[in-house]
Amino acid sequence: MAPAQLQHRRTHNLLLIKKLLDCRDNASPFTLVIDSLAQGARHLLREVIVRGKKSKTRTIYLSFETLKIPTGVDVSVPAHSLDVQGLQRELSRHLKDPQQRSILIFDSLNIFLHYPSVSPELPSILSSLISPSTSLVAVYHSDVPVPHDATSYSPSSLTLLKYLATTIITTHSLTHVLAAKQARQRSLAEPVFGLAEEKEGIIVGLGSNDRRGTVIEMEYRRKSGRAVHELFFLPRRRSKATDSLQGKGAFIENIMLLDDHPRYKVAGAEGFDLTSPGAGEGEGIDSTFNLGLTERQRRDREGVVLPYFDAQNEGGVGEGGRILYEMGVEDDFDEEEDEI
Amino acid sequence: MSAEKALPPLLTQYLRLPPEVSLSLVTSVLGASANWVLERYLIAALAGPSRHGEETEAGAGEDTRVVLVSWMSNWDSWRTEIRRTSGLDIAKLAQQHRFAFVDGLTGLLDSSNHRVPTKEEYSSGEIPIKQSPQSIRSPGTTPTVLNMSPIDPAPRKQGNLSPGPPELKQDSRSASIRRPVKLPAENGRYVLSSDSLISLENTTLRAKEFVTATQASSEDSKEPRVLLILDQPDLLLSTTQDPSKCFPALLSTITALSQLQYVQATVVGVGADPHLTAAATAELDREEAAIRAFSPLESHHSAFLMSLAHRARVVFQLRRLESGWASDVSGVLRVSPGGAWDSGDEEVASNEGVEGQEKEMLYCVKADGSVKVFERGAGGVG
Numbered sequence: 001m002a003p004a005q006l007q008h009r010r011t012h013n014l015l016l017i018k019k020l021l022d023c024r025d026n027a028s029p030f031t032l033v034i035d036s037l038a039q040g041a042r043h044l045l046r047e048v049i050v051r052g053k054k055s056k057t058r059t060i061y062l063s064f065e066t067l068k069i070p071t072g073v074d075v076s077v078p079a080h081s082l083d084v085q086g087l088q089r090e091l092s093r094h095l096k097d098p099q100q101r102s103i104l105i106f107d108s109l110n111i112f113l114h115y116p117s118v119s120p121e122l123p124s125i126l127s128s129l130i131s132p133s134t135s136l137v138a139v140y141h142s143d144v145p146v147p148h149d150a151t152s153y154s155p156s157s158l159t160l161l162k163y164l165a166t167t168i169i170t171t172h173s174l175t176h177v178l179a180a181k182q183a184r185q186r187s188l189a190e191p192v193f194g195l196a197e198e199k200e201g202i203i204v205g206l207g208s209n210d211r212r213g214t215v216i217e218m219e220y221r222r223k224s225g226r227a228v229h230e231l232f233f234l235p236r237r238r239s240k241a242t243d244s245l246q247g248k249g250a251f252i253e254n255i256m257l258l259d260d261h262p263r264y265k266v267a268g269a270e271g272f273d274l275t276s277p278g279a280g281e282g283e284g285i286d287s288t289f290n291l292g293l294t295e296r297q298r299r300d301r302e303g304v305v306l307p308y309f310d311a312q313n314e315g316g317v318g319e320g321g322r323i324l325y326e327m328g329v330e331d332d333f334d335e336e337e338d339e340i
Numbered sequence: 341m342s343a344e345k346a347l348p349p350l351l352t353q354y355l356r357l358p359p360e361v362s363l364s365l366v367t368s369v370l371g372a373s374a375n376w377v378l379e380r381y382l383i384a385a386l387a388g389p390s391r392h393g394e395e396t397e398a399g400a401g402e403d404t405r406v407v408l409v410s411w412m413s414n415w416d417s418w419r420t421e422i423r424r425t426s427g428l429d430i431a432k433l434a435q436q437h438r439f440a441f442v443d444g445l446t447g448l449l450d451s452s453n454h455r456v457p458t459k460e461e462y463s464s465g466e467i468p469i470k471q472s473p474q475s476i477r478s479p480g481t482t483p484t485v486l487n488m489s490p491i492d493p494a495p496r497k498q499g500n501l502s503p504g505p506p507e508l509k510q511d512s513r514s515a516s517i518r519r520p521v522k523l524p525a526e527n528g529r530y531v532l533s534s535d536s537l538i539s540l541e542n543t544t545l546r547a548k549e550f551v552t553a554t555q556a557s558s559e560d561s562k563e564p565r566v567l568l569i570l571d572q573p574d575l576l577l578s579t580t581q582d583p584s585k586c587f588p589a590l591l592s593t594i595t596a597l598s599q600l601q602y603v604q605a606t607v608v609g610v611g612a613d614p615h616l617t618a619a620a621t622a623e624l625d626r627e628e629a630a631i632r633a634f635s636p637l638e639s640h641h642s643a644f645l646m647s648l649a650h651r652a653r654v655v656f657q658l659r660r661l662e663s664g665w666a667s668d669v670s671g672v673l674r675v676s677p678g679g680a681w682d683s684g685d686e687e688v689a690s691n692e693g694v695e696g697q698e699k700e701m702l703y704c705v706k707a708d709g710s711v712k713v714f715e716r717g718a719g720g721v722g
Contacts, residue, residue: 035626040679065591065651067598067680080592111647114588141679144646145623157587158626183403193425195621200614201369204676206698211682216467236682338709 010257013230017218017255020167022051023103023135028220030130033139034158038194038208039173041139044216045105046070047234048137056253058102060094062087064111079106084115084125091129098133103314106138111263113146113157122157123164143195165221174233175207176262212236215258231258343387346426347380350701354675355384357404357565357605363598365652365678366603367612367645372611372658374672374710375412375421376703378569381607382406383426383569386433403564404604405437405551409544410445410571414531425709434528435600440547442530444540448556448579490605491692534581537593544568544597552602565604570595574610577641587640591647612657614639652678661702673713674700 035041049072052059061069069076075094079087095102106112109230109311111327113119130136138161146157154160162168171191180190213235220228234255258264292303327333347355359365364381368374385404410418418441421431433439440712528550532544552564574588598606619634620642626661649655676698703713 015611028350035679037646037679040682041573042680042682046682065595065596065647065680067363067651080595108650111588111591113642141646141650143620143624144650145619145634145643147639151418195617195624198614199659199662200622201367201372201612201657202674203612203617203645203657203679204655204674205676206676206700209677209681265699309378333642 005063006259008083009230010260012239013218013228013232013257014255016220016228017216017230017232018253019219020169020218021048021114021255022055023048023057023101023137024055026132028167030126030165031135031167031169032136032161033169033171034142035139035171036141036143036194037204038176039156039171039214040209041214042066042070043214043236044171044234045107045137045139046072047237048103049073049106050237050251052103054100058100060091060102060103061105062091062107064108066107080111084118088125095129095131095134098131101133102135104129104136106136108135109138109140109148109157109161110144119147119157120154122160122175126164167221170217170218170219170223172217173208174210174212174215174261174263176205177215177258179207181264216255232256233258233261233264270321343383343426343428343715346383347387348703348711348712348714350427350699350715351380352384354654356416357385357444359425359569361599361603361652362605362656362680363651363678364607364656365648366656366658367649368609368658369613369661370448374656374658374704375427375571376407376709377606377656377658378571378609379425380424381407381424381567384429386430386439401603403438404567405439406567406569407440407442407544407547407551407563408569408571409442409444409540409547409573410531410569411448411575412572414443415441419654421709425710425711431527437528437553439553440530440541440550442529442532443531446533447533448535448575449718460597472710483549535576537589538578540576540599543591545600548600548603562694564602566602567598568600568606568621569630570594570597570606570608572609572672574609574641574644577644578637587644591644595651608652610645610648611641612645617645618642620646650679653681654678668704669702670705671703672700673703674698699701 016027019025020031023031032094033041033044035044044290049059049061049070053072059072059076060075060077061073062077063069064079077087077090077094082090089103093106114120118125124134126138141157142158148156155163176191176193183190194208195205197205213233216232216234218230218232219230222228232255237252237254343406366374369692385406400458408418413421422428422430430439430441434441513667528547530547532539532543548566548568551566574593576590577586594606594608597603615638619639621643653676655676657675657676658671660671661669700715700716703711705711
């Protein structure tokens with residue numbers, strides 16, 4: 001990839017993801033975070049909370065499955081003990097003030113979908129929560145089955161959520177991403193982890209929930225409908241030690257493009273890129289032959305009509321055999337041979 | 341001491357109680373039972389004070405009590421097994437209010453009570469407690485007002501949590517009379533009278549009250565810490581008639597139980613056999629057709645299992661040896677960080693090291709109940 005293009009991506013996409021994680025200017029009203037046991041979304045949610053605190057946005061945390069609410073949350077709602085109506089009442093109480101910007105965090109949509117009467121009405125429930133001052137960040141565990149009415153024609157919940165979301169963030173483990181890249185470089189099948197291994201008794205793969213940080217795959221949908229796709233790496237924050245060093249409230253911007261991650265760069269040599277596969281194709285083959293074509297050779301080759309095209313033209317079947325030969329200048333016409 | 345010997349050195353770091361409220365998941369498959377891991381958790385918690393009598397730093401010597409809810413074995417088998425492996429007598433510990441046992445198996449399929457509470461009934465608290473008032477207000481326990489943990493400011497079923505005698509309906513009184521085993525509550529043994537989740541929650545609550553009851557009288561100000569062990573609650577999914585109602589309610593019951601006051605850690609043992617996880621695997625691959633083909637039990641069990649794994653700080657996965665049977669290896673134990681391993685950065689600096697590190701080990705359960713845990717390739721030495 002050209003360095004200028006990378007630089008361009010770096011500036012634009014980093015700005016974009018920062019805007020998304022900050023939930024600034026209502027950049028994405030509904031962010032869907034798809035995680036799995038390979039890399040949970042907790043770290044990402046904490047990052048959203050930290051950034052919310054920095055930008056003085058109120059964070060409302062709906063805990064369906066979190067036992068210990070992360071620090072820095074302004075309002076926590078014990079959603080696991082409420083039913084849908086109770087939840088809506090509780091939320092409308094917190095979202096009264098339209099001036100106050102808030103981020104609503106669902107720590108798991110899967111359990112929510114199991115509530116009676118939620119599954120079919122999910123779009124209306126979710127959109128009732130979104131307002132110009134409120135954005136929604138919801139986690140969906142891709143490996144937890146949710147109920148689906150087999151008789152109905154309605155799409156599955158995940159399909160629906162993906163359709164509704166303005167941004168889809170998928171989390172990956174750095175270990176797994178590096179292993180997959182290395183395998184690709186050697187044209188090997190990419191390794192699978194966890195449940196996908198389909199080994200008896202394994203639900204969490206080796207290298208899951210990487211301690212170094214989270215690989216984030218972002219798909220941001222612009223208003224025009226065009227999607228921006230990018231991979232980032234979000235390192236873990238070094239807790240209190242750094243806090244006390246920097247003074248309270250110091251905030252270090254640490255998200256980077258995955259391509260800039262030192263380990264990822266090493267894992268893949270030049271010319272292979274996840275976002276545009278095949279960019280480096282045809283280059284870098286060392287041989288004494290010239291395998292390429294010149295422009296003229298290529299045009300000539302395209303101009304050749306292959307015999308089976310001709311056979312399809314007229315009659316075709318049942319017309320008998322024909323010899324198709326166009327004489328070149330160097331050919332010597334032999335009459336005797338023609339008479340045979 | 342033999343209790344100390346019963347704990348494999350490689351595992352001790354994982355069996356220590358975590359610094360904060362958390363959940364651990366132990367998955368097993370047919371042929372690689374999770375029983376010994378749960379036992380080791382129990383032994384590590386109960387043998388604690390005698391082991392760390394001198395060094396009380398880092399909470400190691402703190403008073404830990406255990407509530408064991410088992411759907412797989414009864415009191416006698418647990419008692420024999422634990423005495424055999426560690427020399428600890430759980431009956432004696434129960435007398436000291438350090439251990440309580442809830443039997444989920446014996447009364448589970450009591451034919452007088454087959455109705456499953458729905459989620460609505462469950463959350464509105466319509467279902468009364470199916471225990472006799474005498475057993476709820478036992479003379480040994482002081483009737484203190486129960487406190488939910490501060491995380492849960494609005495506990496549902498406030499009425500049911502009050503220690504006063506609950507209003508009993510006609511049918512539930514007959515159910516309580518027909519309970520197969522009637523035990524006085526002071527000895528720390530309880531029996532779940534049905535598969536209702538309300539009775540599970542209330543009985544566990546009383547068991548927890550029982551183990552923390554001595555706290556009020558003792559003069560030291562140290563708070564007791566309770567380890568809650570749930571042995572195969574997934575049995576409830578297969579015994580109820582409507583698993584789709586049962587599974588989210590069971591999850592929220594487990595969440596509520598693990599957030600009770602003093603409950604420091606919850607350990608849940610669940611089966612993870614291939615057919616029980618197949619629905620989750622298909623979900624991951626987005627095989628739409630395959631997802632629909634699963635039976636309700638399959639999909640709910642795997643949803644239950646995966647949801648727990650997402651809540652867990654650490655996941656112990658037991659499986660058989662891939663290469664087949666061996667006389668000196670019973671199976672493989674993989675310890676992985678679960679979905680909630682990273683609950684905050686505060687403790688990262690201190691804990692970044694051994695605790696929660698993923699690891700794969702081999703284990704061997706011997707005939708005398710002792711367990712050897714060793715790295716791959718390090719077996720056969722002893």
